[in-house]
Amino acid sequence: MTGTTLDDYTDRYARRVRGMTASEIRALFAVASRPEVVSLAGGAPYIAALPLDAVGEMLGRLGSEHGATTLQYGIGQGLPELRERICEVMALSGIDASCGASPEDVVVTVGGQQALDLVARLFLDPGDVVLAEGPTYVGALGVFQAAQAQVVHVPMDEDGLIPEALEAAVADCARAGRRVKFLYTIPTYQNPAGVTLSEERRERVLDICERAGLLVIEDDPYGRLGFESEAPKPLRARRREGVFYLSTFSKTFAPGLRVGWILAPHAVRDKLVIASEAQILCPSGYAQAAVSTYLGTMPWRQQLKVYQEVYRERRDALLDALADLMPEGTTWTRPKGGLFVWATLPEGLDSKAMVPRAIAARVAYVPGTGFYADGTGGGHMRLNFSFPSPERIREGVRRLAGVMEQEIAMRRVFGQVSRPGRRGQAGADAPGPDLA
Amino acid sequence: MTGTTLDDYTDRYARRVRGMTASEIRALFAVASRPEVVSLAGGAPYIAALPLDAVGEMLGRLGSEHGATTLQYGIGQGLPELRERICEVMALSGIDASCGASPEDVVVTVGGQQALDLVARLFLDPGDVVLAEGPTYVGALGVFQAAQAQVVHVPMDEDGLIPEALEAAVADCARAGRRVKFLYTIPTYQNPAGVTLSEERRERVLDICERAGLLVIEDDPYGRLGFESEAPKPLRARRREGVFYLSTFSKTFAPGLRVGWILAPHAVRDKLVIASEAQILCPSGYAQAAVSTYLGTMPWRQQLKVYQEVYRERRDALLDALADLMPEGTTWTRPKGGLFVWATLPEGLDSKAMVPRAIAARVAYVPGTGFYADGTGGGHMRLNFSFPSPERIREGVRRLAGVMEQEIAMRRVFGQVSRPGRRGQAGADAPGPDLA
Numbered sequence: 001m002t003g004t005t006l007d008d009y010t011d012r013y014a015r016r017v018r019g020m021t022a023s024e025i026r027a028l029f030a031v032a033s034r035p036e037v038v039s040l041a042g043g044a045p046y047i048a049a050l051p052l053d054a055v056g057e058m059l060g061r062l063g064s065e066h067g068a069t070t071l072q073y074g075i076g077q078g079l080p081e082l083r084e085r086i087c088e089v090m091a092l093s094g095i096d097a098s099c100g101a102s103p104e105d106v107v108v109t110v111g112g113q114q115a116l117d118l119v120a121r122l123f124l125d126p127g128d129v130v131l132a133e134g135p136t137y138v139g140a141l142g143v144f145q146a147a148q149a150q151v152v153h154v155p156m157d158e159d160g161l162i163p164e165a166l167e168a169a170v171a172d173c174a175r176a177g178r179r180v181k182f183l184y185t186i187p188t189y190q191n192p193a194g195v196t197l198s199e200e201r202r203e204r205v206l207d208i209c210e211r212a213g214l215l216v217i218e219d220d221p222y223g224r225l226g227f228e229s230e231a232p233k234p235l236r237a238r239r240r241e242g243v244f245y246l247s248t249f250s251k252t253f254a255p256g257l258r259v260g261w262i263l264a265p266h267a268v269r270d271k272l273v274i275a276s277e278a279q280i281l282c283p284s285g286y287a288q289a290a291v292s293t294y295l296g297t298m299p300w301r302q303q304l305k306v307y308q309e310v311y312r313e314r315r316d317a318l319l320d321a322l323a324d325l326m327p328e329g330t331t332w333t334r335p336k337g338g339l340f341v342w343a344t345l346p347e348g349l350d351s352k353a354m355v356p357r358a359i360a361a362r363v364a365y366v367p368g369t370g371f372y373a374d375g376t377g378g379g380h381m382r383l384n385f386s387f388p389s390p391e392r393i394r395e396g397v398r399r400l401a402g403v404m405e406q407e408i409a410m411r412r413v414f415g416q417v418s419r420p421g422r423r424g425q426a427g428a429d430a431p432g433p434d435l436a
Numbered sequence: 437m438t439g440t441t442l443d444d445y446t447d448r449y450a451r452r453v454r455g456m457t458a459s460e461i462r463a464l465f466a467v468a469s470r471p472e473v474v475s476l477a478g479g480a481p482y483i484a485a486l487p488l489d490a491v492g493e494m495l496g497r498l499g500s501e502h503g504a505t506t507l508q509y510g511i512g513q514g515l516p517e518l519r520e521r522i523c524e525v526m527a528l529s530g531i532d533a534s535c536g537a538s539p540e541d542v543v544v545t546v547g548g549q550q551a552l553d554l555v556a557r558l559f560l561d562p563g564d565v566v567l568a569e570g571p572t573y574v575g576a577l578g579v580f581q582a583a584q585a586q587v588v589h590v591p592m593d594e595d596g597l598i599p600e601a602l603e604a605a606v607a608d609c610a611r612a613g614r615r616v617k618f619l620y621t622i623p624t625y626q627n628p629a630g631v632t633l634s635e636e637r638r639e640r641v642l643d644i645c646e647r648a649g650l651l652v653i654e655d656d657p658y659g660r661l662g663f664e665s666e667a668p669k670p671l672r673a674r675r676r677e678g679v680f681y682l683s684t685f686s687k688t689f690a691p692g693l694r695v696g697w698i699l700a701p702h703a704v705r706d707k708l709v710i711a712s713e714a715q716i717l718c719p720s721g722y723a724q725a726a727v728s729t730y731l732g733t734m735p736w737r738q739q740l741k742v743y744q745e746v747y748r749e750r751r752d753a754l755l756d757a758l759a760d761l762m763p764e765g766t767t768w769t770r771p772k773g774g775l776f777v778w779a780t781l782p783e784g785l786d787s788k789a790m791v792p793r794a795i796a797a798r799v800a801y802v803p804g805t806g807f808y809a810d811g812t813g814g815g816h817m818r819l820n821f822s823f824p825s826p827e828r829i830r831e832g833v834r835r836l837a838g839v840m841e842q843e844i845a846m847r848r849v850f851g852q853v854s855r856p857g858r859r860g861q862a863g864a865d866a867p868g869p870d871l872a
Contacts, residue, residue, distance in 0.1 A: 029511075044509055052503040060496020067488040071690035073480055110546055113717040121582070142714040146557070254507035256721040278578040279715065281549040285692040287720060 028355065032364035038396030040318075040383040041364040043191065043339055045251050049310050054298060055254075062289050074285035076277040077269075078108025078261070082292040086261050089295065093223055094237040095245060095263065101236075105264055107272045108283045112221050112248035112260040113139050116184075118275050119217055119244055120147045122268065123181050129173055132184040133161055135342070135371030135380070137191045137219065140184055144373070149181070151373035158333065160187060160197030163204040170212045182215040188231045189222035189338025192371050192382035196336060199232040206239055216243045221251050224304055226337035227312035241265060249291050251339070251386075252304060257287040310386075311339065317390035318383060321397035327404050332383075339386040342368075344379060349407050351381040357406070363399035464791065468800035474832030476754075476819040477800040479627065479775055481687050485746050490734060491690075498725050510721035512713040513705075514544025514697070518728040522697050525731065529659055530673040531681060531699065537672075541700055543708045544719045548657050548684035548696040549575055552620075554711050555653055555680055556583045558704065559617050565609055568620040569597055571778070571807030571816070573627050573655065576620055580809070585617070587809035594769065596623060596633030599640040606648045618651035624667045625658035625774025628807050628818035632772060635668040642675055652679045657687050660740055662773035663748035672699060685727050687775070687822075688740060693723040746822075747775065753826035754819060757833035763840050768819075775822040778804075780815060785843050787817040793842070799835035 032039040062070045077083070083103035087096070095101045109115040116139070124130070126148035132140065134153025144151050152173065155165050166183070173180045185205070187197035197205065209216050218235045236245035248260035264272050276283075294300060318341055322332050329346030345351060351367035358364060368380030385393055468475040498506045513519070519539035523532070531537045545551040552575070560566070562584035568576065570589025580587050588609065590602050602619070609616045621641070623633035633641065645652050654671045672681035684696035700708050712719075730736060754777055758768055765782030781787060787803035794800060804816030821829055 042509075047507050048504050050503065050507070052507075053500050055503060055507075056496045056498070056500025059499040060492045062492070063495040064489050064492025067486065067491060067690075068484050071483050071486070071488075071491075071692035073478075073686075073691045110716040110720075113713075114715060117715045139714075139717060142710075146711060146714040250509075254503075254722075255509045256507035258716065258718075258720040258723075274578075275582065277549075278575075278582040279550060279553045280546040280694065281575060282694075284546075284694040284720060284723060286690075287694075287723065 028364060028366065031359050037359065037362045037364050038388060038392050038399060039364045040385070040388065040393070040396050040400070041366050042384050042387050044384075044387045045255065045307070045339075046310055046314075046386055047254060047256075049306050050254065050303065051298070055294070058293055058298070059290055062286060062293060066289065070286045070289040072285060074282040074288065076282050077273045078106065078283055079285065079288045079292060081296075082108060082259075082288045083261075085292055085295040089224070090245070090247075090263065092301075093220075093231075094233040096237075099237055100240040101263055105266050105269050107262045107264055107269060107276060108288060109260045109262060109276065110280060110283055111250055111255065111258045112219065112246055113143070114276070114279070115246040115248070115260045115262045116140055116217070116219065117143050117146075118262065118272050118279070119182075119246070120144065120149070121275050121279075122271055123215070124149045127179070129178045129180040130182060130184055131166065131169055131173075131180060131214070133186065133190060133193070135192050135368060135377055135382075136184065137186060138366075138370045140219070141371070141373050144184075150178075152180075153372060153374070154183075156190070156193055156195055158195055159201055160190065160195050161185060161201065161205060163201055163208060166205060166208050170208065170214070174212075180212070180214060182217050183209050184217045184219065185235075186219045186222075187235060188220055189225065189335055189340075191222065191338065192340050192366070192368075193342040194333040194335030194338060194340045195342075196231060202232055202235060202238060206235055206243075210239075210242065214242075217246065218243055219246045221246075221248050222338035223247070224252055225307060225311060225339070227308055227315065228336040231337060236263060252307065253291060253294060253300070257284075257290055259283065259287050259291045308337075311337075314385040314388070314390055314393060315341070317393045318385040318397065321394040322383075325394075325397050325401040327401060327408055330404070339384055341383045341385060343381050343383055345381065345404070346408060347379075348411055349404060350378045352378050354403060354407060358400060358403050361399045361403045363396045363403070365400065464800060464802065467795050473795065473798045473800050474824060474828050474835060475800045476821070476824065476829070476832050476836070477802050478820050478823050480820075480823045481691065481743070481775075482746055482822055483690060483692075485742050486690065486739065487734070491730070494729055494734070495726055498722060498729060502725065506722045506725040508721060510718040510724065512718050513709045514542065514719055515721065515724045515728060517732075518544060518695075518724045519697075521728055521731040525660070526681070526683075526699065528737075529656075529667075530669040532673075535673055536676040537699055541702050541705050543698045543700055543705060543712060544724060545696045545698060545712065546716060546719055547686055547691065547694045548655065548682055549579070550712070550715070551682040551684070551696045551698045552576055552653070552655065553579050553582075554698065554708050554715070555618075555682070556580065556585070557711050557715075558707055559651070560585045563615070565614045565616040566618060566620055567602065567605055567609075567616060567650070568809075569622065569626060569629070571628050571804060571813055571818075572620065573622060574802075574806045576655070577807070577809050580620075586614075588616075589808060589810070590619075592626070592629055592631055594631055595637055596626065596631050597621060597637065597641060599637055599644060602641060602644050606644065606650070610648075616648070616650060618653050619645050620653045620655065621671075622655045622658075623671060624656055625661065625771055625776075627658065627774065628776050628802070628804075629778040630769040630771030630774060630776045631778075632667060638668055638671060638674060642671055642679075646675075646678065650678075653682065654679055655682045657682075657684050658774035659683070660688055661744060661747060661775070663744055663751065664772045667773060677701060688743065689727060689730060689736070693720075693726055695719065695723050695727045744773075747773075750821040750824070750826055750829060751777070753829045754821040754833065757830040758819075761830075761833050761837040763837060763844055766840070775820055777819045777821065779817050779819055781817065781840070782844060783815075784847050785840060786814045788814050790839060790843060794836060794839050797835045797839045799832045799839070801836065 032041045083106040124147035128149045236243045245263040332343040352369045366382040368377030468477040519542040560583035564585045672679045681699040768779040788805045802818040804813030
């Protein structure tokens, strides 16, 4: 063992993060946070819509009156009173006692991210395949990469995941002898695509997974942020078995507290708790008390409506601006909830290559490549509408449209602007959805 | 893939936690928390010693005046201002700019547990060996088990880890062709043994690890909680390279906020951040602001002295009670800081088998078996003195002594009471330390 250096260690051994490089999105956020930049890049809720005085008062009392408990160690599964209230929140979406939801099977996590990481830790071995929508949540890609799993993307259209494509992916993997562990899906107000899996497809997707013996990891951070007709019931409300339901208070209350949860099949609930204890010992008792007290003493249902109103107005501002200002050939989704619009650029434009020019024009977005494990998606971009004001959104789209017009003009003058990497190859973008 | 059930999944695939069962300590804490039980089992700080009114007021303002920032998403590495203040805290122990400590290389974590889990995630592959003191922190055993690593315990005496034993363990592993990744050590006021690695041994341990090409994971949750002469400088203050320094605010401020940190070698700092982002996205911005504001505006050095005074008084109460009440043949360590005393029972007594009778007598402790990966340690127990009052400590020891006297009497009547499992085999407890 003589002579091993730290570099040897990281080079030779750190397999789990060997492939990891600082995410494009992290680097992007650093510049996007400059005040002169209109950021359509983030995924932040509009916290200022909260009654911060009342929240602050509540947080203060949790320290001064209950500090001896709230500031002390908690338990790995999470506070019983919070788990009760989480069941009330889930009941809003139709996940209730009638489908076997119980505080006993809720595991409180450090936001939705730890929820997903725990499930991955429990089930994934290196080389396993995870099926996921294409595009999908960038943080999920980080989890699956850390677990050394392979992501096979399943395309969507305006009604969400395409069941036939899911069946084909399952069959392809079976033929290739690849071991598929689960389907990871964000069925409602998807990040980044903004689409929602239709009522009818929900049953079909569940049936396909059941037949294939696949677990379903249902990630639902946005389901309670719908602006229009009620969202179809979550997958977990339709099946007791085989569905892990993941959610978070990051979008409906406050991401800075880092409180999320898993509703797990009873058989694995304890394994998740043990895995969580090995990772973080216990979630913050103070943050849990804050969420629990918020749900127990403050008008959280009304606050949901406030968020829904704010986001509907901002989505409308974004859709209007896109319709008014985007160059011909650009298309985009029309989300009925959540935080994001997914835009498809005119043929030949490359959203990743365009980032520096967009930043120079003081507007930021996330290029579509961030949402595919295979680096495709350069023809798309994600636009956030939850954080910037309607006026800023319109100004951002104006700047973005200017950059795109310039790109198109350059392309006319100098001929086809090729996209770097895979995008340059014909057909390499094929797994990408036609979401327009 | 047809017909796979959830049970198949957990049975066949969930290798990482396959061996995990709910920890003895967790089950024990559930009964130990009943008010009629004197618990010497926990590891909780005495939060009531904090100025909770002032802390509550500070927490309230962080919500009402700064909520738009503190309740929002943060960044993976942690708030820059908190990382600056963490460097001030480390400087107290001699880890400062002169040995290359910089806020740039601090990664904020969800308590000390996530710090250790991240290091394990970065470096450990299944089958790897970790060297650790015997006994060692139970939460570390959980991390290494989840990583499917093997723990080889290195014995201690009253001056901490025995360098000759460390050399022998390194040589044994080399001969057996086992891949050792690092030494995990709690050199100061060790949990559970209460001993401190002497000044002279610190250099020797570092030299041995350097020669063997081993990283050192230095876990230091208690180093700032010394009651007597100053503790020897941390290992990280002696070597820039090859030492990961882990600590937490759980013992010096409040565990309920779950804020810890890693001071990492610069070369791997980014990998740790990426691994943490995959696990939790970012640590709680609110909790970080709370710790940062506490360190920036409240008399935290004075509060350390308050904790030190409270714990010295309680340690003295425990040591006095043990001297006055314990049956002959019992020995124990005399910690100069931290939260724990490690007691060695008279020959023939089994701390694990005795737990139910102790609980019946309304006293709780953690049996020594919890601190060994191999189930040895039945001749020992860990006693906590940070949480119960001096009066409760004495009453707890009185009850415990009664249980032990009864065991000894039973043993006289019925002959040798054999310890179950490995303890019953001659020499099986040999890796255990003679810490008395």
